[in-house]
Amino acid sequence: MANPLKPAERVKIPRQHMQEQPASARRQNFTEVNLGFDFDLAKREAQRCLECAKPACVDGCPVGVKVKDFIQLVLAGKYREAAAKIREDNVLPAVTGRVCPQEDQCEGGCVMGKKFGPVGIGYLERFVADYEQKSGQIGLPAKAAPTGKRVAIIGSGPAGLSCAGDLVQQGHGVRVFEALHEIGGVLVYGIPEFRLPKDIVRQEVENMRRMGVEFETDVVVGQTVTVDELLGEEGYAAVLVATGAGLPNFLNIPGENLCGVYSSNEFLTRVNLMKAYRFPEYDEPVFDCRGKNVAVVGGGNTAMDSIRCALRLGAAKACLIYRRSEAEMPARIEEVKHAKEEGVEFMTLTNPVEFLGDDKGWLKAARCVKMQLAAPGEDGRRRATAIKGSEFDLPLDMVIIAVGTSGNPLVQSTTPDLQTTDHGYIQADDATLKTSKRGVFAAGDIVTGGATVILAMGAGRKAAQAINRYLKTGLW
Amino acid sequence: MNASNSPGFLITAARFLAPDVKLFQIHAPRVARKRQAGQFVIVRIHALGERIPLTIADSDPVAGTITIIVQGIGKTTKQLNALNAGDSIPNVVGPLGKPSEIEKFGTCVVIGGGVGTAIAYPTAKALKAAGNRVIAIIGGRNRQLVILEEELRAFADEVIITTDDGSYGEKGLVIDPLQRLLGQIDYVLAIGPIPMMRAVANVTREHKIKTVVSLNPIMVDGTGMCGGCRVSVAGKNQFACVDGPEFDAHQVDFETLTKRNAMYRDMERQSLARHQCQLEGMAH
Ligand SMILES: Cc1cc2nc3c(=O)[nH]c(=O)nc-3n(C[C@H](O)[C@H](O)[C@H](O)COP(=O)(O)OP(=O)(O)OC[C@H]3O[C@@H](n4cnc5c(N)ncnc54)[C@H](O)[C@@H]3O)c2cc1C
Ligand SMILES: Cc1cc2nc3c(=O)[nH]c(=O)nc-3n(C[C@H](O)[C@H](O)[C@H](O)COP(=O)(O)OP(=O)(O)OC[C@H]3O[C@@H](n4cnc5c(N)ncnc54)[C@H](O)[C@@H]3O)c2cc1C
Ligand code: SF4
Ligand code: SF4
Ligand code: FES
Numbered sequence: 001m002a003n004p005l006k007p008a009e010r011v012k013i014p015r016q017h018m019q020e021q022p023a024s025a026r027r028q029n030f031t032e033v034n035l036g037f038d039f040d041l042a043k044r045e046a047q048r049c050l051e052c053a054k055p056a057c058v059d060g061c062p063v064g065v066k067v068k069d070f071i072q073l074v075l076a077g078k079y080r081e082a083a084a085k086i087r088e089d090n091v092l093p094a095v096t097g098r099v100c101p102q103e104d105q106c107e108g109g110c111v112m113g114k115k116f117g118p119v120g121i122g123y124l125e126r127f128v129a130d131y132e133q134k135s136g137q138i139g140l141p142a143k144a145a146p147t148g149k150r151v152a153i154i155g156s157g158p159a160g161l162s163c164a165g166d167l168v169q170q171g172h173g174v175r176v177f178e179a180l181h182e183i184g185g186v187l188v189y190g191i192p193e194f195r196l197p198k199d200i201v202r203q204e205v206e207n208m209r210r211m212g213v214e215f216e217t218d219v220v221v222g223q224t225v226t227v228d229e230l231l232g233e234e235g236y237a238a239v240l241v242a243t244g245a246g247l248p249n250f251l252n253i254p255g256e257n258l259c260g261v262y263s264s265n266e267f268l269t270r271v272n273l274m275k276a277y278r279f280p281e282y283d284e285p286v287f288d289c290r291g292k293n294v295a296v297v298g299g300g301n302t303a304m305d306s307i308r309c310a311l312r313l314g315a316a317k318a319c320l321i322y323r324r325s326e327a328e329m330p331a332r333i334e335e336v337k338h339a340k341e342e343g344v345e346f347m348t349l350t351n352p353v354e355f356l357g358d359d360k361g362w363l364k365a366a367r368c369v370k371m372q373l374a375a376p377g378e379d380g381r382r383r384a385t386a387i388k389g390s391e392f393d394l395p396l397d398m399v400i401i402a403v404g405t406s407g408n409p410l411v412q413s414t415t416p417d418l419q420t421t422d423h424g425y426i427q428a429d430d431a432t433l434k435t436s437k438r439g440v441f442a443a444g445d446i447v448t449g450g451a452t453v454i455l456a457m458g459a460g461r462k463a464a465q466a467i468n469r470y471l472k473t474g475l476w
Numbered sequence: 477m478n479a480s481n482s483p484g485f486l487i488t489a490a491r492f493l494a495p496d497v498k499l500f501q502i503h504a505p506r507v508a509r510k511r512q513a514g515q516f517v518i519v520r521i522h523a524l525g526e527r528i529p530l531t532i533a534d535s536d537p538v539a540g541t542i543t544i545i546v547q548g549i550g551k552t553t554k555q556l557n558a559l560n561a562g563d564s565i566p567n568v569v570g571p572l573g574k575p576s577e578i579e580k581f582g583t584c585v586v587i588g589g590g591v592g593t594a595i596a597y598p599t600a601k602a603l604k605a606a607g608n609r610v611i612a613i614i615g616g617r618n619r620q621l622v623i624l625e626e627e628l629r630a631f632a633d634e635v636i637i638t639t640d641d642g643s644y645g646e647k648g649l650v651i652d653p654l655q656r657l658l659g660q661i662d663y664v665l666a667i668g669p670i671p672m673m674r675a676v677a678n679v680t681r682e683h684k685i686k687t688v689v690s691l692n693p694i695m696v697d698g699t700g701m702c703g704g705c706r707v708s709v710a711g712k713n714q715f716a717c718v719d720g721p722e723f724d725a726h727q728v729d730f731e732t733l734t735k736r737n738a739m740y741r742d743m744e745r746q747s748l749a750r751h752q753c754q755l756e757g758m759a760h
């Protein structure tokens with residue numbers, strides 16, 4: 001069914017608002033903030049699409065999801081078909097619909113954007129994916145005849161999962177090795193429940209299991225087994241390294257080892273993966289934020305997630321310290337908006353230079369300086385410099401450092417013929433994701449540095465194509 | 477096997493070595509094949525559980541088993557010590573950390589305090605196998621807390637025992653015999669409570685004896701991902717789970733480690749109290 005409305009009528013429909021938990025309620029719980037579209041809202045939103053001859057939304061999506069086509073299926077009420085259409089390019093639509101930075105990607109390209117506000121592509125993607133999951137009838141793609149070849153995938157984040165899904169469809173045997181006790185990478189240890197319910201990730205993993213992907217947790221490749229052993233005695237014909245960028249950066253300023261100073265990775269792992277927000281039902285402890293002054297240092301999604309977790313754990317005052325201005329923050333726009341609504345105070349153009357503690361070793365304050373932005377440099381980024389004499393002390397009981405991550409070296413350091421970049425990431429060919437070592441491919445954050453879920457998935461799929469070709473032809 | 481939908485890692489044998497100190501053999505073939513002295517595993521013993529590090533005391537690559545020795549001091553270790561042969565542990569991951577540096581040093585003194593003896597035991601054995609003369613000093617608060625004496629006597633050139641209360645061996649601290657041995661020592665490994673390791677470091681520093689300690693900061697993942705286990709060594713931060721756990725004793729900032737290890741004291745008490753209530757509840 002085509003859209004019965006004329007273009008002039010379509011642009012008159014305002015962008016539909018997704019229902020969400022009121023800020024006062026949601027800052028008390030870990031359940032999802034966004035409540036999703038119902039059928040009417042989804043239809044209204046879908047009607048806004050102009051069905052462009054050259055859809056810029058598709059170009060904006062890193063994996064080229066056929067946005068226009070799936071929106072047309074939504075209009076026709078064919079929700080499962082719409083989900084299947086997305087799955088042709090994106091195997092985790094319920095995840096990406098929630099966490100993609102749409103404003104920079106599909107929605108950033110949408111022609112409706114400038115004048116009327118972009119079509120809510122992320123909301124619609126989430127709507128059809130949730131519909132599909134609730135229907136319990138996920139159309140698992142057909143599998144090719146078994147090839148007898150086996151592939152080992154190291155790391156179960158979006159890059160590893162999407163590669164595994166594609167390879168198993170092509171008839172290869174696939175085993176995913178994961179260091180932690182749960183499957184999902186950042187999707188389970190980093191991004192909190194209130195933004196991405198873990199049941200959704202679990203369901204997607206279950207689908208893969210049903211398709212025949214094997215999972216082995218508690219294996220740290222580099223320690224438990226090496227890449228050479230996987231390729232040798234364990235009989236794998238190819239290996240994908242998809243270990244992410246999981247090493248926390250610190251500020252390297254005095255006082256960073258005080259009690260109450262966390263890396264965002266530690267704080268989020270305790271809260272999300274280990275469920276410290278349900279202590280003492282769960283055994284894992286985390287700093288007791290109730291009534292306390294807390295802050296996060298950073299301006300990305302990780303910083304937003306950390307400080308919003310602290311707020312939900314009962315912090316009296318939650319503050320975000322960022323060295324540049326709000327315009328430079330890399331976080332998704334929606335997260336910034338939600339964080340503000342929940343009461344997070346933004347202290348931009350501010351940078352900590354030292355943490356101060358008491359004689360028991362507990363954090364008491366952050367000594368900060370005010371910053372100013374210079375004109376954009378050659379790389380287009382505006383450098384921030386400290387303003388002399390602007391030091392002040394901000395009283396704090398806990399602080400979370402969320403200033404980026406780097407690659408975990410365990411695989412690289414135990415695989416001598418794997419070439420790395422100056423920053424310790426794995427060198428891989430842009431088109432094929434082949435590394436310097438025969439039979440070994442690499443994809444996701446371990447190649448690019450911290451990026452996005454959809455980019456990691458796109459890379460995983462690209463690697464799957466190249467691995468398939470390698471297994472079929474034997475040519476490197 | 478340890479696929480995530482399998483029941484976990486089977487305990488093949490379990491026995492108490494001392495009250496609250498229990499030895500387990502666990503079927504973990506991948507770990508058993510790879511493990512070297514000084515490395516550890518991280519275990520999670522049930523679906524609501526935390527992840528705790530435990531040293532691999534021994535392994536049998538052929539049988540596919542590893543040995544761990546656990547001192548029940550808080551909720552998780554006490555719960556673990558209630559398990560028996562035939563039970564399973566859902567998650568066992570390893571071997572983690574760097575292996576001990578094993579060389580021919582000459583005369584090595586290996587000092588274990590409390591359950592630290594279990595952590596030092598595999599490295600002591602490896603030092604002996606590398607041709608060193610090994611003197612073991614094991615300390616405990618009382619006779620019952622002296623563990624692994626027989627096992628150490630089986631290979632060590634000398635075993636000295638100290639107890640705080642004099643109920644067994646010499647009365648006093650492990651550094652008393654250490655002081656006596658000064659002058660004939662080339663290498664010291666000390667593992668136990670932080671005050672003990674610090675005291676050993678202070679004794680050997682003056683005499684410029686190479687001394688290594690195995691640090692016990694609070695860990696979560698054990699793969700270098702969280703940074704919670706960071707310790708300051710020679711003024712630089714190191715992650716004990718990947719850069720350690722063994723470090724040069726003379727360079728360690730013990731004070732920060734002591735403070736950071738106390739971070740969750742209240743919650744640990746709460747967990748233990750809750751656990752004991754539940755046990756009593758079950759008994760009634
Ligand atoms: C808190 C947070 C919030 C984020 N929010 C967003 C968002 O809103 N939108 C968005 O698009 N992106 C977001 N990102 C970024 C996004 O999550 C990552 O870019 C993406 O997950 C990278 O995928 P990956 O598969 O490369 O690696 P990861 O997701 O990091 O997965 C790597 C996996 O490999 C495992 N591993 C590592 N080393 C080994 C080893 N030696 N052996 C076995 N296993 C190993 C790790 O345990 C992990 O499970 C966020 C990131 C964080 C940390
Ligand atoms: C590398 C390493 C090897 C170890 N080897 C052994 C061993 O072979 N046998 C043994 O009995 N013990 C060993 N430990 C100590 C053991 O991990 C702790 O006793 C255990 O975690 C305590 O947990 P709990 O819940 O029983 O006690 P809790 O009441 O929770 O804690 C008691 C104390 O244990 C420490 N601790 C708590 N949680 C952790 C954690 N996640 N990681 C590290 N320390 C923690 C803290 O100092 C705390 O104050 C080792 C520790 C490390 C770091
Ligand atoms: S995958 Fe992400 S970028 Fe692509 S269409 Fe979906 S929401 Fe947009
Ligand atoms: S660019 Fe916008 S209006 Fe055009 S097809 Fe894509 S979603 Fe529809
Ligand atoms: S335990 Fe997390 S980095 Fe060492």
